Structure formats: C-alpha cells, structure tokens
Amino acid sequence: MSVDAGVVTLRGIGVGRSCAVAPIAFMHPAPVAPADEPAPVDVVTAVQQVTDAFTAVAASLQARADAATGNLAEVLQATALMAGDAALHADVVKRVESGTGPATAVTKAVETFAAMFEAAGGYLAERVTDLNSVRDRVVARLLGAEEPGLSLSERSVVAAADLSPADTAALDLDLVAGIVTELGGPTGHTAIIAGQLGIPCLVRVEGILTVAAGTEVALDAADGTVTLAPSDGLKAAIAAREERAAALAGDTDPGATRDGHKVQLLANIGTPADAVRAVEAHAEGVGLFRTEVLFLDAAEAPTAEAQATTYQQAVEALGGRKLVVRTIDAGADKPLAFATQPDEDNPALGVRGFRLTRILPELIDTQLAALGAVTDDSMWAMAPMIATPAEARDFAARARAAGIGTVGVMVEVPSAALRAEAILREVDFVSLGTNDLAQYTMATDRLRGELADLLDPWQPAVLELVRSTAQAGRRLGKPVGVCGESASDPLMALVLVGLGITSLSMSPGALAAVRYAVRSHTRAECEEIAMAALAQDEAAAARSAALSKVNPDAREALGL
Structure with a gap:
C-alpha cells in the first residue's frame, strides 16, 4: 500500500497480511540489577x-x-x-x-x-x-519491582525492542491492534505467535522506539510499513481493506480453484481446543497438530493412555475432518525434563524430531501406540526431521505396526526433497515444512534478522525443492501438502497450487484470504504464476513476477 509523500514511514518485515490503525504504546522496560549491588550479608x-x-x-x-x-x-x-x-x-x-x-x-x-x-x-x-x-x-x-509488561486502556499497537511469549501472554489481546518490534525475525516466536492470533505484526523496524507514545500509526504487515500520523486517505484505505477481509470470511466452501481443482485448506493447531477454533474458521481439517505441548511441561513421559485421550479429543472436535498429527519434534530448543540429552554443538542439526529414536526409541514408540489406539480413519500421522528414504521406511514400519492407517513424513531437509520420490514409495503422503526447509536450504540461522532475505520463502531455490517434491507426489499419485507459514500468504498459496501442492495448512485467521485467492484463479493460471516466480533469480523478483500474473480483481480484494 502506498503512502503520501512526506509522511514518515518506518519499514520492517511484515508477518501476515493484515493491517491496523491505532495509537502506539510501549512495553515498560524491565528492571535491571544495580551496577553497585552489594554482596549479600546473609x-x-x-x-x-x-x-x-x-x-x-x-x-x-x-x-x-x-x-x-x-x-x-x-x-x-x-x-x-x-x-x-x-x-x-x-x-x-x-x-x-x-x-x-x-x-x-x-x-x-x-x-x-x-x-x-x-x-x-x-x-x-x-x-x-x-x-x-x-x-x-x-x-x-x-x-521488589514490577515485572515487564503493559496495561492497555484502549486498542493500541504494542511496540518493544523485542517481545517474549511471556510478554505477549500478559497483554489484554482484545486491545492489541498490532505488534511492532525493533529486533526479532519473521520466523521467531513473536512473529509465529502473532500469526497464530491473527495480529498484524512487523519485526526489525529500526527507529520504532523513538516514536512518541500515543502517536497514531498505521501498521501494514503486507507492505512492511509503519506510518506515523497517517492521513485520512490512508486510514480510509486500511478501513476498506479490513471490510474486504471481513467479506471474504463469508465464503466457507471447500478449497478449490475456479475450474474446480480441489485444494484442501487446513489449519495448524497445538491443542484439542485449537481444533474447535479451526472448525469455527471453516478449515477442512488440520494439516499440522503439534504434539510437543504434551511433553514439554511433563516431569515424566506421558503415558500412551494419556496421549490417546488428547488425540481422541482432537478427532472428536473435528467431527470426521482430516487430522494430521506430527509426532514429537522435541530436541534442540525443546528439551525434555524427563530425558536429558547430551550437549550438542549445533542442535539445529542434531538429535531432534524422528532422530530421537536413536537415543529414546521408547518415546516415539509410545506415542505411536497412543495414536494407533485412536480408531478413526480421519487421523494421519507424520514424522518430522526425515532426511533419507531409510528413515521414512523405519517410521512407516513403526507406525503401521502400531495400527496407524495413513502414514507420512515431513520434508524439511533438502535431501528429503531431492529424494522425495523414493521417500514417497515408503509412505502415503508428505508435508513440507517451509520454515525449516528455507533454513536448511539457505544455510541461514532463523534468528538472524539481518539474514531475513535469505530465509524468504520466495527464494527460488526453496521453490525448486517444493516443485521437486510436488512432482514426485504427482507421479506416484500421493498427496503433498505444505504446513509451513508460507501457506498463509495468499500470493504464495497460488504459487504452491501451481507447483502441484494438494493441501495448504495455516493459522486459522489466514484461511479466508487464501480460499478467495485460490478460488479466483484456474489451475492453469496458478501454474503460470508459479512458473513466473521460478524463472527469477532473487526472492523479491520472484514475488514481483508472481504478482504480475494475479487476477487484478483478486489483487485489489486481497490488497496485494
């Protein structure tokens, strides 16, 4: 969205597509230890x-x-x-x-x-x-001081140097119009949580901490801008976008292109309660149930019976809709209190996901037994961090032995994308985790905000791996989904459909825009959009080329 000449506009990295206008409010600073704190007397x-x-x-x-x-x-x-x-x-x-x-x-x-x-x-x-x-x-x-936080009295854009999940949880989210941080990255916790909550968010916004508290700002996540003291024209344009977004939510039909090519639109969840919200958002099911929440707060490994109860609750909440459960992705940054692992020099490349079978096989087998105890054909299971066909074969054998009917794996590692056909011969489906796939493909730390351009899902190298995986699925007649955050971008969704992806799983708040984008184009048009992106050498050029092929009416309705 363009802004008036002369208006002060700060730029950052946007998370999601939404926008907001509200006064800015700052988290009050955390107390610090006195520089001359004396030694303890007792x-x-x-x-x-x-x-x-x-x-x-x-x-x-x-x-x-x-x-x-x-x-x-x-x-x-x-x-x-x-x-x-x-x-x-x-x-x-x-x-x-x-x-x-x-x-x-x-x-x-x-x-x-x-x-x-x-x-x-x-x-x-x-x-x-x-x-x-x-x-x-x-x-x-x-x-004896007050903890970091912010008590809001009106709907506001919350700004801070950075924002932890604990900071976010302490806010009255009904009054949070948006979030802006000076630090962080597009795949950090602040960004991911803002996406889950449907809150417009910008990270890496230099200069945001110098803005006077109470200044009215226009936050546009799609354009990556924070405009200070926005004009009446800009405020009207944002209000119109919000009205269009509300109108799009009225379409609740299953996902499909204009010519009837089906594309399942699914939600990412972490608890059975999230499954209820996914249904309310008209998701066709769940493409990613993160199960770590069952393990991370446990003093000892949860039993198969306890886990099965949770999975059964999610199945019942979805009422027969598809439920794809990802087995535990603990390890690296998600240590288990009941299973201490050796220190790792590079945990992102270490024992995490399905690799836990190398040191804790009973942990994975117990979870698979719990999943196998859920007697519902709508439930699928998949393993994260699969790198080879042999690992896929091992997981499939364990899962099927536990009684799980539909078995798949995550494609997050370039080797898995390159060998997707061999992996798909071992399992029933695969799902691409685009955040990790980008990290490993581009050899880029997800936390390094200054390298965010390399983590951009529009990087042609990442798109090539998505295409390679989708083509393998098409040859074998097996589903290939995307459950990374890139699926929530309506423009990227068109590219993914054009590449041959069969399902898109995202934060529930993104479903309406993605549904509209897909329904506004034929399958052939999506393929043309995808090929335009793949023909480029840089991420920005790939996005621009894709955008140039989008239906003008859809571009206006979606604010692209």
Whole structure:
C-alpha cells in the first residue's frame, strides 16, 4: 500500500497480511540489577531468595501456559521449564555464594547461558529472548519491582525492542491492534505467535522506539510499513481493506480453484481446543497438530493412555475432518525434563524430531501406540526431521505396526526433497515444512534478522525443492501438502497450487484470504504464476513476477 509523500514511514518485515490503525504504546522496560549491588550479608538467605524467585517465575509462566493455546502455550511451557532449569539455578547460586549480589548473579548467569545459546545458533539461539524474559522476571522479584509488561486502556499497537511469549501472554489481546518490534525475525516466536492470533505484526523496524507514545500509526504487515500520523486517505484505505477481509470470511466452501481443482485448506493447531477454533474458521481439517505441548511441561513421559485421550479429543472436535498429527519434534530448543540429552554443538542439526529414536526409541514408540489406539480413519500421522528414504521406511514400519492407517513424513531437509520420490514409495503422503526447509536450504540461522532475505520463502531455490517434491507426489499419485507459514500468504498459496501442492495448512485467521485467492484463479493460471516466480533469480523478483500474473480483481480484494 502506498503512502503520501512526506509522511514518515518506518519499514520492517511484515508477518501476515493484515493491517491496523491505532495509537502506539510501549512495553515498560524491565528492571535491571544495580551496577553497585552489594554482596549479600546473609548468603543462605540470599540463596533462598533466588530459589523462591525462580520458583515463582516458573509457576507464573506455567499458569500462563495453561491458560493459552497453540504455539503460545507450547513456548510458554518451554520457558517455564527454562525458569526451572537446574544448571541455570546452580550457576546463579554459585555466584551468590562467591559474594555476588542476587540480581547481579542472575544477570551474569543468564549472560553466560545466552552466549552459549547464540553460539549454538539455530533453535537454541531463538530461545535467547525467552531466557532474557526469565531473567527480567526473576530480577524484578528480587528487587521488589514490577515485572515487564503493559496495561492497555484502549486498542493500541504494542511496540518493544523485542517481545517474549511471556510478554505477549500478559497483554489484554482484545486491545492489541498490532505488534511492532525493533529486533526479532519473521520466523521467531513473536512473529509465529502473532500469526497464530491473527495480529498484524512487523519485526526489525529500526527507529520504532523513538516514536512518541500515543502517536497514531498505521501498521501494514503486507507492505512492511509503519506510518506515523497517517492521513485520512490512508486510514480510509486500511478501513476498506479490513471490510474486504471481513467479506471474504463469508465464503466457507471447500478449497478449490475456479475450474474446480480441489485444494484442501487446513489449519495448524497445538491443542484439542485449537481444533474447535479451526472448525469455527471453516478449515477442512488440520494439516499440522503439534504434539510437543504434551511433553514439554511433563516431569515424566506421558503415558500412551494419556496421549490417546488428547488425540481422541482432537478427532472428536473435528467431527470426521482430516487430522494430521506430527509426532514429537522435541530436541534442540525443546528439551525434555524427563530425558536429558547430551550437549550438542549445533542442535539445529542434531538429535531432534524422528532422530530421537536413536537415543529414546521408547518415546516415539509410545506415542505411536497412543495414536494407533485412536480408531478413526480421519487421523494421519507424520514424522518430522526425515532426511533419507531409510528413515521414512523405519517410521512407516513403526507406525503401521502400531495400527496407524495413513502414514507420512515431513520434508524439511533438502535431501528429503531431492529424494522425495523414493521417500514417497515408503509412505502415503508428505508435508513440507517451509520454515525449516528455507533454513536448511539457505544455510541461514532463523534468528538472524539481518539474514531475513535469505530465509524468504520466495527464494527460488526453496521453490525448486517444493516443485521437486510436488512432482514426485504427482507421479506416484500421493498427496503433498505444505504446513509451513508460507501457506498463509495468499500470493504464495497460488504459487504452491501451481507447483502441484494438494493441501495448504495455516493459522486459522489466514484461511479466508487464501480460499478467495485460490478460488479466483484456474489451475492453469496458478501454474503460470508459479512458473513466473521460478524463472527469477532473487526472492523479491520472484514475488514481483508472481504478482504480475494475479487476477487484478483478486489483487485489489486481497490488497496485494
């Protein structure tokens, strides 16, 4: 969306397609340890204070996790475990016992752990924001100060240097018109949670912290802009877009192109409660049920019976609609309290997903037994982090032995995309996780905001791997879906359909726009759009070429 000449506009990386106009409000800063904090007079008392503070923060985070759903619940539970981490607590205690003030000891210990996480890169580096959130809350309790947060009295665009899941959970989300951060990246936790909640979001917005509180701003995630003191014309244009978005939500028919080529439109969920919301959003089912939430807050491995109850609840909530369950993707940034793994120098390339069978085979087999106990043909199961046909064969054998009828795997690793036909001969379907596929294809840390252009799903190299996988599915007559966040972009959805993808799974809030985009084009037009993108050498050029082929009426209706 263009803005008037002379208007002050800040640019960043947009998450989603939505927009908003509201005054800006800033998260109040976290308290910091005094520069001259004295050594504790009573070390035993100081250690107890530290212990109590960590315990209280862990309990508070867990309570917020219990009240949340989906990605937000999952990340909050992992952060609660971080607050209860024995190694972190031991480091703080050691510093206090050596004469360091409690708040300073916490700060220094977290600095050490954060440096290790950043050096490891990948998923662990993404957890630094959450680790700092734990620090801020513990330090606040030790100093008797207010924890970081923001009490909203009106609908506002919330701005901060960065925003942790705990910060987000503390907000009155009914009053959050949008989120803007100076740091972060498009695949970080803030961005993912904003997408789940349907909140327009921009990250990497330089200069946002210099804006005066209360300034009215127009946030446009699709265009990646924050416009200060927007004109009446711009506000009217955004209001019109919001009206169009509401109108699009009235179409609840199954996904299909204009000439009747079916494309299943599915939702990503993390809990059975999310399945209910997916149905309310007119999803045709669930293309990704993240099951980590069952494990991350558990002191011991959940039993097959307990897991089966949860899966059965999701099946019943969907009322016969398709349910694709991803087996546990723990490891790397999602440590298990009941199964400590050896330290890894590069956890993003380490023991995670299905690779857990190498060290914890009973964990995967118990989950498969639980899934096999759910007697419903609408439930499919798939394994993450598959790299070879042999791994796909191993998973398929385990899953079928457990009684699971429809078995598939995730394609997140370039080797799996390149060998997709051999993998599909072992399983019934595959689903592409485009966030990880982009990370591994472009050799780019998902946390490094300055490398966001390399993580762009429009990178032609990533699109080539998607096409290769889809073509393998077409040759064998087997489904190939996409459950990465790229499926929520209506323009990218057209490209994916043109490449041969058979289902798109996304945040429920994105379904209406994607449904309209697909219905506004024939299959042949989608193929033409896809080929235009693939003919380019750069991500920006690929998107521009695709956009040039879009039906003008659809482009206007979707605000593309």
